[in-house]
Amino acid sequence: MPGETEEEPEVHAAVGKGVDFLLRTQHANGSWGESTAGRGYEILADVPGSHHAFRVATSALCVMALRNSNIQEEAVENAIRRGLKYLIQNSCVKRPNSMELYNIWAFGYSLRCFSEALHAGTCPDMETSMRETVEKLVDTLKLYQDLDGGWGYYDFNVGSYRPSGGSASFTTATEVISLYAAKKVGIEVSEQMLQKALINLHRCRKENGSYLYAWNMRYWMSHPVNKIKGSVCRTSGCHLAQYLFNDRVSYQDLVKGVEDLIEHNRFCDIARKRPVPHETWYANSGYFYLYGHYYASMVFQQLNSEDQKRLWPSIKELILRLQEPDGSWWDYPLYGYGKYYGTAYAVLTLCWDRYGRGLYVKKAGEIQ
DSSP: OTTTSTTOHHHHHHHHHHHHHHHHHOOTTSOOOBSOOSSSOOOOOOTTHHHHHHHHHHHHHHHHHHHHTOOOOHHHHHHHHHHHHHHHHHOSOOOSSSSBOTHHHHHHHHHHHHHHHHHHTOSGGGHHHHHHHHHHHHHHHHHHOOTTSSOOSBOOSOOOSSOOSOOBHHHHHHHHHHHHHHHHTTOOOOHHHHHHHHHHHHHHBOTTSOBOSBGGGTTOTTSGGGSHHHHHHHHHHHHHHHHHHOSSSOHHHHHHHHHHHHHTHHHHHTTTTOSSTTOSGGGOOGGGHHHHHHHHHHHHTTSOHHHHHHHHHHHHHHHHTTOOTTSOOOSSOOTBTHHHHHHHHHHHHHTGGGGGGGTTOOOTTOOO
């Protein structure tokens, strides 16, 4: 098992350092991340809503990383409990204006964090509160679903009460996978909402297996970000979201998505730590990198042992080489959040085989 066995002590050591970093940096209120910026350039993020969204999404990822690290220590258990309490109180984040919808990330990752905790029986004394919060989050996602069927983090069109359009394929995939987890723990999810999102993802998929960055880029199919080398960090998540719910993505598609990420890794690696989004080859952004490897690792749970053994060493090395001296990982300097969500993504990637404790494993012939 990666991260635990004697055969992979380097993974075990890296996960331990990552967990130590998260334990050292958790705030007293149970959250992670700061709104401070140590540079002159930052992306648009109005206060307070957008920063609340970043902090909640980051904290949810950190709690998931601690839970799935399988490190049985009192300090880890206490950090998980404080993190869950924070998320119960803060996950239903309001947007600061009609354009910025970063709270979509807070909804998706909080939903997944709670669903995983419920599935594993973590903090049973909080189960009622977690289920009530999950139900609220599912209802809120329905409200924030774009008219085109997906979810996006900006509304540049109308700025309406219900977003007017501009969903991103990978954002939609993130929400769909979280909704899958909610369904698996018995939460009612609107079939109409799901089908709209799945249709959106299917429409964003190109014949070569890559995905449009967003549905509104369908008129620019040949834009670099929509090509395989610009899509590799988003492809696995989009593939997995559809694979879990229908048969429009095959096993071979899942494998090829991971193979493409390994083969063309240099095109997303060049974007790491660069401050300006989409400034590099194929319009890749730094914040694609660890996100993309995390979703590729989720795909591993669907693969047979032969493909796991063949592909895992490459993904493992791509993550291990990037750990910082303080135990963290980061790929994009997003205010004071990058190190924390980056570390969470990396730990979850390295712990792929126990991630979710089977929650995301689709059985043969299963169609939701």
